[in-house]
Amino acid sequence: MADIAVSRAGTVNGAGGRTSLHRLMQRKSTVAFLMALPLITVIVLLVVYPAIYSLHLATLNKSMERFVGFGNFTFLFGRETFWLVVKQSCIFAITAVVFKALIGFVVAHFVHNIPSKGQRKWRGMLLVPWVIPxxxxxxxxxxxxxxxxxxxxxxxxxxxxxxVPWTGDAYWARFSVILVNIWIGAPFFMIMYLAALKSVPEQLYEAAAIDGATWWQRIWYVTLPMMRNIIAITTLFSxxxxxxxxxxxxxxxxxxxxDHTHVFATWxxxxxxxxxxxxLGASVSLFMVPILAVAAWFILRDITKRGNEA
Amino acid sequence: MSGSRLSRRTFQRLAAGTALAAPFVRGAHAAGKISIGFWDHWVPGANKATTDLCNEWAAKEKVEVQIDYITSQGNKNRLTIAAEAQARAGHDIMAMPSWEPHDKAKLMEPLDDLMEPLIKANGAVNPTVEYLGKADGHWLVVPATAGSQIKGPCSRIDLLKEHAGVDIQALYPAGSPPKADAWTMDAYLKAAQACHKAGFPFGVGVGGTPDSVDTAGAIFSAFGAVLVDAKGNITVKSDTVRQALDYYKQLMAVLPPDVPAWDDASNNKWLISGKGAAIMNPPSAWAVAKRDAPKIAEQLWTHGAPIGPKGRFAPFVPYFWGVWNFGRNKSAAKSLLLHLSQASAAEKMVAASGGYDLPAFEKLTLFKTWVEEGPPKGTLYHYPNPYNHQVLSMAGAPAPPKIAVQIYTQAIMTKMAVRHFQGEAMEKTLAWAASELEGFMRT
Structure with missing residues (x-):
């Protein structure tokens, strides 16, 4: 729609390059692009370039003088510590995200049920762990x-x-790092779920109540289906x-x-x-990409499917 | 009117005179500019001595000096070195932690022309400095006074005397050579057991940070335990390594139970808390105690390491100053490094750091600071190894530095000690270590 919003004056008043430029500048998409250009530049410089450069680094030998293709990855596959890190990263990320989602969901419901007068105060306080660096x-x-x-x-x-040897024993240390991650990340889930809860139409709950739905049935058949997309997006992001x-x-x-608490980035x-x-460091950090890409593909496919069904 | 006019001939004469005189006119910064990335010292005020020395040299040589003090907190200095090496641009002189010179060997300007006169004037350097600072017979760097340290034992005079019957001041008397023949690995273990029994355990970290790794390196060396030899062969499955691990097992039994989780601050805190009878650290722990717990500081004595079957080894962690070969003002950089490496400059740095900094040269171990610092007076006398009765060693040596650095940063020795202490069979621990070491062989 934006791309065809062309100024009529341009077609009537001028011809040649000046008119084309004028027409281009009149397009909403051009204006939007120009306004986003500073951000695009920052992303290209600080995200795209380092990402491509790390791909290049991952294909070099240790002294960075020789191209070794996938040599670094095949080397990693043979290392015991690498698989320990893979296992730990999965345990760390999955456990933390599950608990952050559960805690966020429960707390969002509590906050949602607080009268709106005092709700802002609670929302602010509960966000503190997430806003501290x-x-x-x-x-x-x-x-x-x-x-x-x-x-x-x-x-x-x-x-x-x-x-308790919180950081001295391998299992307690894993527990400790996961606990801190949950403490920091749960407020993000809480605020996202709270926003989603507020957008669920009250009539659906009223209809469910008339049909005699229990508390659990209202959660299962009304709240969760209405929040599915936001849960999926939040989970993916987290x-x-x-x-x-x-x-x-x-x-x-x-x-x-x-090494029992190393994750990809620290290792x-x-x-x-x-x-x-x-x-080798670049190869370790790049190993996250396929794992996350697979997760992203499944989650986004599900969201698109539901969007099409709707 | 005509007399004031500039004739063609007069102009030519003046112009020629000016051109001839030009090279001898020295402006404030006639010899150009030099930029330096120094290590940002822990000790407050210690950077000032270095700055003053640089300014003194700059004024004499008419060079503009720009100094950046880069902290090692969060490895910021190592990240800067890595970035400059990648970009082939940055400072002219860079302060480098122990393993960096070999890692960046191809980018370092050889400094043989500096080291030869310095060794002639100040005496030989210890083998660790040579191992880390020299490659293919050439000096890559010069040893820096600022930041170099020995991480030897620092013990409580009162607690060792009372609970272990060890008079550490008699073994290491201030102002005279050590009488430490009886200060053996067995004596150290017995003292640790006695102090543990009395409720004041020794605080020796067995974590993954440098303090723990450095200590492990010295203990392994005392038994002759080498994980990878100088030729790059894996030698971990040896009796000497087994002996070192058995020793660690006995020692860890009387250390605080949380030592596998200790970082570089833990041993300092342990000593200052009054709970511990001894640690392995440079004098920074004593310096902090002097400020925060003066009663404890009065009882602290820095001394030599115990002797093992293969010798007496103390962990030495040197810093270096190097010149990038892509630097813009290499001759000025070399001239400044020569100035900073003089005995008088080293003495100023040692004084400014309260005795923490350590020159690597044999003749520079008897400065006034170490003799006079206290209380108790003379507590730092034996810190710089003045009688050369210890071999200053580096964990991971004698493996080729590119392999040794992996042994060091991955804390293989302390991990082996913890695994074995936690009940893993000796041969399984050795097999695990061998597998890790194989992974370090890649080029």
Missing amino acids: PAMSTLAWLWLFDPSYSAFNWILALFGIDP LIVTFANFDIVRVLTAGGPL AFRVGIEGGDIP
């Missing part, structure tokens, strides 16, 4: 989980409970961000103990920057 809030968590001086352990000791997480693991455990940093093997 993660590196900063994770530092506070690090203090709470400190191996020797944990505030949590101090409280547990008051009840006569033995100290899955991407959680898979690519760096700061929480880096600050809290630096991948330890015994890529360890191998690439700290270990001086930039091509």
